[in-house]
Every structure is written in structure tokens, then in C-alpha cells.
Amino acid sequence: MTMPSATIRLQTPDDQQALLCLNECAFGPGRFARTAYRVRERAARDPLLNFCMELDGEIVGALDLTPISVGGVPGALLLGPLIVSGDHQSNGLGLRLMLYGLKQAKDLGYRLVILVGDLPYYVRAGFRPIPLGRMELPGPVDPARLLYAELVPGALEEYSGLIRGMRELSDLGQSAPALAEDAA
Template sequence: MATKWPEGVVSREAPKSFAHDRVSRQDVPTPSVAFGDISPSRGEIARSFVITAETAADVPAREALLDRAMGPKRRRKSSEKLRRGRRPSEGLALVARDASGAVTGTVRLWDVVLGEGGRSALLLGPLAVDPTIKNAGIGSALMRHAIAEAARLGHAAILLVGDAPYYQRFGFSAEKTGSLAMPGPYERHRLLALELVEGVLAGAQGTLKAAGRKLKAQRLLLAA
């Protein structure tokens, strides 16, 4: 049975070994995806934005946006244990910009393994949009672009901790996460997953562990 893909995401064939056969970042440069004015016919605000790869110059704006959107408690989340001191997965740190170039949204994905010596996967988060901008479709666009990029780069599964009623529209559910755990306090029903390769999470178990590239010491303060 074919994997049921969320709207806007293109399917791909499973790699022979998803832990080693990922597409080289040098071979497939990340495109910028432009979105025109969002149609207000669905109750959304007409607003132009573009999604691009995050740059080093975006870090201060991204951190300020996360503070506004999520508050100081964001650094105490269990997901932070898997992000601290690590770089995002290559090619999977994305921002949304408005017409002036200002950062209005952010999402990052991180390399993890599922249990001791387990399978490779991605952990998505944080996803945040400037709280002064509502109903513009930026969060949904960031999610769909992140999922499509993860699939294009050869990843096989994405996990996150979040509200199922929101993330199920992108194909996430708790169906395959019952034997998985986060490394700190979390609500089990909020650990969700999306298979980019059908069946890849079958039998997955254990506590998620960080597996991404480590940051240099002088950059740790910018690693949130």
C-alpha cells in the first residue's frame, strides 16, 4: 500500500539504505520557494512571503522571533536536549521572509537516531511564526516545504512533539511512536511521526538520541 502523503508533498522511492544513501547536499542545492499573495477567500490574510534557507545573518532575528512566539520556557523543552550543541540537519534550516526581507517564520529539522544504535530520522522544531502575523498560511507553508525538502534530501521519517489536531493535516500521527520516547519530560500523545518511506518506523523503539553535527564552542549561544 502506498504511503499517504500530505497535500503538496511529492512521493519518492525508498533508498536502499536510508542511513547512508542520502542525496548529497552539493548535488541538489536548496531552491527558494516563493509564495504570492495568499488568497483571503479561506479567511487568510493576503500577504506575500518567500521561504529560503536560513543564513547566519538570520540568527538574531530568528532568536527574537522565537522569544516572542514561545517565551523563555522554550529552552526547557525536552526537544532542546536533542538540539543543544548541534547544527540543524544539512539543508533543513528554513525561514519565511516578508516583502522587506524580514524573518517572519522559522522551522528547523535535526538529525536523531531512534534508540541505541537505532534508525536515523529527523526531529522537527521549533516551528514558529511572528505572533503579530495571523492566518497568513506561513506556518503551513513552512511545514510543507520542510517535509518536501526532507524527502528530496533522502530522509525517511520526521518526528515532532506537538498538537495532533494541527499536525495531522501534514500526515503526522502518534500511530508509530508508541514504543519511542523523548529524553526528558513530555506528553506521550504529542510525540508524532510522519513516514517519508512507508514502513520505515515499523518496530522502532527506544529513546531519541541526538545525532547531528556538533557546533563549535563559540557558536553554542546561537544554537537554540
């Protein structure tokens, strides 16, 4: 099967309504109660790490990467949501969007990406289970679904503890060490 030709670009304010609809269709209102969503809603968005995918002028996918700290150490990201519209799923678009985002994050100096998801899907992009007890989110999460990918070899060893969103982006274009931790 041939992968459809789609364009990946940064999200703009004009995309917000389409992205809201994509989120609603993919995850419904229950998304607001999920622990990962709660971390993201309190964190600053880095406009260099929020992508959408267009096919024939229509937004068919989106990916957000949110700056986080783990145990107070910055330089990590929380991946999600990753969305591909229902009629465009199973074409490799989600994987393509995710790999693009991971490359951009690495180029910006981030070291580690964490997500809550299904290993059989995310293993294709290099994600593995976080060792039990090494990291925790500030709310309920099935520990088997807490996954990581190193953007820098050995980066996992630098991180352990509570995952929190970063509240400030001091200097866009700089890596996460320029960010302040959300202590609340």
C-alpha cells in the same frame, strides 16, 4: 482568504538575531527547559534543513529539522521549532513552511519526522500519534503530543526506542546514515 506571498529560503548566519527574537517572542525563556529543545541543543544542525520565511523583506517564520536517531537507527528528524510571528499567524504560512521542509527532508533521503505538538494542527501535514511505548525522549513529554510523519511509506516500522540528537554531520548532502549518534 488569500495566503500572503512569502519566500522560503535556507537560514544564514545573518538571520540569527531575527530568529532569536522570533523564538523569544513565540516561546519565551521556558523553551530552554523543554525536552525537545534539550535534544536539539546537543545535536548537529544540518544547514540544508533550517529554513526561514520572508515577507516584504522581514523574517516572519522559521523551521528547523534536526537529525536524530531512534533506538540508534539514523535517518529521522525532529521538527521544531516551527515559528510564525504573531501578526502573521492563521494565514497558512506555518503549514506552507512545514510542507516545504518535509519535502526537502524527503529529497535529502530522510525517512521519518518526529515532533512534540498538538495533533489538530499537525495532522494537516500528515502527522499522527506515535503508538504508546514505541519511542521516548530523554525527558518528560506528554505521550499524546509525540507525533510522526513518514517521508517513506512504512518507515515507522524501522524505528523504536530512545530519540537522540545526532552529533556529527559527516558529509552534508548525504542522508542521515552518515551521522554519528549522540551517546551522551
